[in-house]
Amino acid sequence: xxxxxxxxxxxxxxxxxxxxxxxxxxxxxxxxxxxxxxxxxxxxxxxxxxxxxxxxxxxxxxxxxxxxxxxxxxxxxxxxxxxxxxxxxxxxxxxx
Amino acid sequence: xxxxxxxxxxxxxxxxxxxxxxxxxxxxxxxxxxxxxxxxxxxxxxxxxxxxxxxxxxxxxxxxxxxxxxxxxxxxxxxxxxxxxxxxxxxxxxxxxxxxxxxxxxxxxxxxxxxxxxxxxxxxxxxxxxxxxxxxxxxxxxxxxxxxxxxxxxxxxxxxxxxxxx
Numbered sequence: 001x002x003x004x005x006x007x008x009x010x011x012x013x014x015x016x017x018x019x020x021x022x023x024x025x026x027x028x029x030x031x032x033x034x035x036x037x038x039x040x041x042x043x044x045x046x047x048x049x050x051x052x053x054x055x056x057x058x059x060x061x062x063x064x065x066x067x068x069x070x071x072x073x074x075x076x077x078x079x080x081x082x083x084x085x086x087x088x089x090x091x092x093x094x095x096x
Numbered sequence: 097x098x099x100x101x102x103x104x105x106x107x108x109x110x111x112x113x114x115x116x117x118x119x120x121x122x123x124x125x126x127x128x129x130x131x132x133x134x135x136x137x138x139x140x141x142x143x144x145x146x147x148x149x150x151x152x153x154x155x156x157x158x159x160x161x162x163x164x165x166x167x168x169x170x171x172x173x174x175x176x177x178x179x180x181x182x183x184x185x186x187x188x189x190x191x192x193x194x195x196x197x198x199x200x201x202x203x204x205x206x207x208x209x210x211x212x213x214x215x216x217x218x219x220x221x222x223x224x225x226x227x228x229x230x231x232x233x234x235x236x237x238x239x240x241x242x243x244x245x246x247x248x249x250x251x252x253x254x255x256x257x258x259x260x261x262x
Contacts, residue, residue, distance in 0.1 A: 017249040045256075052256045056224040059109075059201050064101045068118065072100055075122045080129060 009035075012042045019046070020053060099128055102226060103149050108201075109221045111153045112210050120152040139232075146222060147236045157214075208258030215239075216251035223248050 012035055018024050019032050036043040100121065107120035127148050135141045209217055218237060222228045223244065230248075234241045 017245065017252060020252075048256045048260070049252055052252055052259060053224060055202060055205050055259070056220070056255075059205055060105070060225045060227065062201055064104055068104060069100065071118060072104070072121050072125060076125045076129065079122070079126050 009039065009042055012036070012039075013045070016046060016049060020049060099145055100125060103128075103145065105201075106146065106149050106221055106226060107153055109206065109209055109225065110150065110214075110218050111156055116153070116156045120149060120156060123152045124149045142228070143232055143235055146226070146228065146232075150218065150236055204259060204262045208255055208262060211258050212251055212254055216247050216254065219244055219247040220251035220255065224252075 012032055015024060015028065015032065019029060024032070032042075032046070036046055103124040104117060104121040107124070108114060108117035111117050111120060124145065128145060131144075132141075135144055209221070212220065215237070219233055222233045222236065223230065228236070230241045230244050233244045237244070239247075
């Protein structure tokens with residue numbers, strides 16, 4: 001994927017995700033950064049998306065509330081116990 | 097437990113409802129306990145877990161089509177010529193749980209995610225929040241890698257707009 005030094009706004013928009021994901025070559029990154037220095041609209045878009053990506057990453061690092069963790073553990077244990085009991089119960093023989 | 101957290105986060109963000117998310121997480125964890133011995137490759141386990149969670153979310157969504165969040169008895173329901181009518185009622189236990197969830201995850205982000213089309217939301221949650229690779233997301237969702245990238249790009253733009261509006 002290439003971005004010319006005189007990239008227009010449409011080209012920036014098309015390549016912005018690849019840029020944020022570090023999938024572009026250095027020259028393409030330089031072209032985007034150069035364009036953004038003179039274009040407040042694209043600069044705002046890049047910064048806004050960077051913040052959005054950062055917010056999503058933060059969401060992944062929050063630990064699960066203990067109450068939810070406990071409810072899940074209890075419920076899975078109950079289901080497993082029920083399943084074990086069903087497997088252990090003797091099979092009923094049909095009348096001969 | 098990492099699998100539990102991932103299952104809950106994905107189901108909460110993809111399903112959109114806290115109760116559904118807990119059901120989905122429990123289904124996924126139960127299946128994990130039942131099948132974990134047959135999966136030896138950690139990468140295969142990741143893909144398997146997220147596929148299980150996604151399928152459980154889809155099942156929940158299908159079950160909920162046209163169904164209110166709660167039903168009340170005929171005595172409590174609205175009287176329309178003797179017929180019982182399903183109506184939505186507030187669950188009194190919800191505010192405490194809601195506060196807990198709000199404290200756990202940015203409510204603005206959850207609200208903006210809810211507004212995204214389902215497949216954009218799924219791709220964004222798995223790729224951006226869970227950190228799965230493009231290839232893994234393509235396997236789980238059954239779409240091409242190019243399509244995953246396109247949807248992720250559009251999802252980011254929509255999410256940014258949604259966050260700005262809040």
